[in-house]
Amino acid sequence: MIDQFINFVIRPPRAEYNPDQYLWEKDFTLAGKKYKRQDLELRNENGHTLQCSHYVPSPFPDGTPLPCVVYCHGNSGCRADANEAAVILLPSNITLFALDFSGSGLSGGDYVSLGWHEKNDLKVVVSYLRRNANISRIGLWGRSMGAVTSLLYGAEDPSIAGMVLDSAFSNLFQLMMELVDVYKIRVPRFTVKVALQYMRRVIQKKAKFDIMNLNTSQVAHRISIPALFGHAKDDKFIQPHHSDIIFESYAGDKSMIKFDGDHNSSRPQSYYDSVTVFFYNVLHPPRLPPADSSKVEKYYDLGDLKASAYTDENLLYEIIDGLRSIGTDVAGSSSAPPGISTAKSVGELLSDIAPVASVFDSLVIEDNSMNGDDSAQLQ
Numbered sequence: 001m002i003d004q005f006i007n008f009v010i011r012p013p014r015a016e017y018n019p020d021q022y023l024w025e026k027d028f029t030l031a032g033k034k035y036k037r038q039d040l041e042l043r044n045e046n047g048h049t050l051q052c053s054h055y056v057p058s059p060f061p062d063g064t065p066l067p068c069v070v071y072c073h074g075n076s077g078c079r080a081d082a083n084e085a086a087v088i089l090l091p092s093n094i095t096l097f098a099l100d101f102s103g104s105g106l107s108g109g110d111y112v113s114l115g116w117h118e119k120n121d122l123k124v125v126v127s128y129l130r131r132n133a134n135i136s137r138i139g140l141w142g143r144s145m146g147a148v149t150s151l152l153y154g155a156e157d158p159s160i161a162g163m164v165l166d167s168a169f170s171n172l173f174q175l176m177m178e179l180v181d182v183y184k185i186r187v188p189r190f191t192v193k194v195a196l197q198y199m200r201r202v203i204q205k206k207a208k209f210d211i212m213n214l215n216t217s218q219v220a221h222r223i224s225i226p227a228l229f230g231h232a233k234d235d236k237f238i239q240p241h242h243s244d245i246i247f248e249s250y251a252g253d254k255s256m257i258k259f260d261g262d263h264n265s266s267r268p269q270s271y272y273d274s275v276t277v278f279f280y281n282v283l284h285p286p287r288l289p290p291a292d293s294s295k296v297e298k299y300y301d302l303g304d305l306k307a308s309a310y311t312d313e314n315l316l317y318e319i320i321d322g323l324r325s326i327g328t329d330v331a332g333s334s335s336a337p338p339g340i341s342t343a344k345s346v347g348e349l350l351s352d353i354a355p356v357a358s359v360f361d362s363l364v365i366e367d368n369s370m371n372g373d374d375s376a377q378l379q
Contacts, residue, residue: 002195005176009199010111010207014104015078022080023053031091034058042099042128044121048108052099052125053079055086056134057288065136067161067283068095070125072146075112078105085141088272093285095135099125101149114172115148115216116209122153126160137161137283141275142168144238144263148216151246154227155219162282164275166230167263169238170245172214182236220246226253228278230271237263 019039020026027036036058042050057066069089071082079098089096101118102109112118122140129135140163142150147168154160169175173196180192200211227250231243240258247256255278259268 002199005179005195006199006202006206008179009114009172009176009211010103010203012076012112015076015080015100017078017080017105019051019053019106022083024055024083024086027058030087033091035086035090042124044102044124046102046109046117046120048102050099050102050108050121050124051079051106052097053082055090055096055098057090057093057095060134061288064286064288065134066093066095067137067139067279067285068097068129068135069139069141069279069283070097070099070122070129072118072122072140072142072149073098073101073104074144074146075114076104077143077146080105081143084272088276089279092276092280093288094139094279094283097125097129101145111207112145113207113209114145114169114214115152116214117207118145118149119152119156122149123157126153126157139163139279139283142166144168148214151216151219151223154223154225158224160225162226162228162278164228164230164278165243165246166267167232167235167238168216168229168243168246170215170217170242172211175238175242176211178239179237217245217249220249221251223250224252226278226282227255228274229254229256230267231256231258232261232263232265233258234261235263 024035024037027034029035034057035055038054038056040052040054042052044050054068060066069085071079071085073079073081078100082096082098085098086096099121100107101112101121103112103117126138129138138159139161140150140154142148142163143166147165150163150165151168154163176196176199177192196211204210229243229247229250231238231240233240243256247254257271257274259271261267
């Protein structure tokens with residue numbers, strides 16, 4: 001039991017993947033617009049190499065800085081978990097930055113720390129983006145460990161424009177005590193506490209952080225960044241009351257969405273719509289000229305192979321395998337390596353971009369209408 005809990009904290013299963021198979025293509029088309037994946041390496045304060053990808057329009061608009069959202073994955077995740085975020089953000093003229101935290105995916109490092117050291121990786125990424133003249137405002141989108149990372153970093157950097165916090169835990173020690181009950185480990189409670197104290201010493205020695213100090217509810221009152229909290233109602237891994245505790249003490253503008261599902265469930269479209277609206281309001285993406293194509297294209301750019309909506313479904317599933325994780329319980333999971341599921345039909349997979357574009361268009365129309373009213377009043 002002790003070894004299992006130690007591995008849960010600092011050495012969960014590590015996602016191993018081929019970027020060219022599991023990430024978006026180097027050049028791809030989404031909602032009638034062209035984008036590219038820019039892979040890069042950054043180095044954290046411990047000398048570990050961080051494998052990163054930045055998804056941007058192709059070509060990048062001259063003289064028009066765009067906002068960026070940094071996606072922070074869960075404890076067994078990697079940057080492939082951000083695939084679904086690309087569908088949400090890119091049509092809204094928001095660039096997406098994804099990374100493998102140290103100790104995760106293809107990055108250097110042997111251990112994860114459920115947010116403690118990951119916040120320093122996030123600092124490296126934000127510093128890199130701040131030096132990029134093409135980037136305006138910066139937002140954070142974290143899931144599970146990534147949400148904790150965002151909270152810990154947000155307490156140190158009030159310049160972040162907004163955060164989406166999905167399934168954050170409030171107190172690591174309390175979470176570990178709860179997991180003993182959830183998984184019905186039949187040992188006396190005093191024995192569990194003794195074991196956790198032993199684990200505390202082992203983790204301090206190996207991963208260089210104290211599990212007793214990992215408490216987001218103690219920093220939430222210092223954070224003034226607008227935040228959208230999300231949590232699945234049937235999450236048994238990190239129970240919803242953790243988000244409630246953080247939410248209660250959070251100092252910034254905040255809202256909470258509870259939805260059906262568990263810790264690793266795919267999130268409902270209504271939640272993604274709320275995320276789209278939230279980031280539009282806090283990041284203020286510019287309105288760019290329309291793409292050459294006036295329609296939402298019913299294919300993904302797969303190099304020389306363009307698959308129409310009428311292509312054989314079996315072939316499409318093979319093509320999409322590793323490219324997207326929307327609608328899967330694995331690729332978007334914070335506790336499992338990326339994979340693919342055929343839970344959604346091909347028609348659903350290929351049309352997911354349409355409602356996202358519609359949400360953005362409606363926001364722009366509403367924004368323009370409000371600006372027009374303001375101009376009339378000024379006149």
